[in-house]
Amino acid sequence: MSARSCWKWPGTGALAEALTLHEDPRSGNCYKIKLTAALLGLPLATRVYDITRGETRTPEFLATVNANGRIPVLQIGEASGARFLPESNAACWYLAHGSALIPAERFEQADMLRWMFFEQYNHEPNVATLRFWLHFVGEANLSAEQRAQMMPKRIAGCAALRLMDSHLAANPFFCGEAATLADIALFAYTHVAEEGGFALRDYPHILSWIARVRALPGFIPMI
């Protein structure tokens, strides 16, 4: 039993029901949820799918786990009483409810969500999609439509990283002095952005922040 596995962030609420993550370990969106559970000391079982083989588009998956055909999905409880929560950042919110990973103060809480919505709108569709295309699909296998999207996504991804770097020049974490879900959400695809062709050496404050996130008690790596 390491010191890390005994750590719990202050205020973590006990959960009576079993937690299961429907995931693909290559997905940063799935990693967010595992990292949140690890930081909070919450046990989390996993069920693995291969998204490149369409395993989240089967009739059974669509009918029971997520009609949107996507992972991650956090399953709370088991059998007929199970509830399913899609959307990575919503699942992190569920796990961290009442803990120090979510600021209690009204503005700070909204400001944390601001970075999490930024992540899903400005960061993930660019940084994560280019990583998926280049690192997993392979450039030679991209469609003409995907090729046409590479440069706009490169530009938008660099803009997102530049904005993050500028913010982190003045703040150790996205919402100030302590790590929150905003850091977990943005860390997931940023720390592997080089797999999508982004040069992280261009963003020195992001590199320092990555080291700070890696040093959090309870941290687990992506793979």
Next chain:
Amino acid sequence: MSARSCWKWPGTGALAEALTLHEDPRSGNCYKIKLTAALLGLPLATRVYDITRGETRTPEFLATVNANGRIPVLQIGEASGARFLPESNAACWYLAHGSALIPAERFEQADMLRWMFFEQYNHEPNVATLRFWLHFVGEANLSAEQRAQMMPKRIAGCAALRLMDSHLAANPFFCGEAATLADIALFAYTHVAEEGGFALRDYPHILSWIARVRALPGFIPMI
């Protein structure tokens, strides 16, 4: 003084500081915040920008209001003490903090955020972008890159609307019996989706839900 202007949703916290919305009235993302404030009975001043003229990309705007060069931004307070909150759904969260527009129960709260993240990831980039291109930019003025994106966005937008319609077949509002921020977030661009070329008659449960949202006490129209 109409009955509507006296209505307040239960639990709306008093706000000591002045609220100002930096907005473009054609934007559904801005409308979300105005609708939330109206339902809560919160006074909200507005400052209008024309996004098609680059008025949110000026050095002054980037330095003081939002380094991301986007609206809406909710300004809380005035002069040197002002704080700025970008991202429409985060601004709605700030306004509705503690009110009945945000469920207090752990799963329900996360499930509401699930629909709000879905809105920003699966709905807005497709339904809102096609509306902006077709209704405001004009099809004749689109770049080749934008034209190439029209069909993928049409397909993804229809998938988002179909998922919403299916969910609303069994639920009067997105999180059950009562309206929440999830309804406000998804209403903004859905009720004007025909301006983006989407046929709402194909989604009968969405049409019924639009009528229910319009009937909420305190409701204000977009324009």
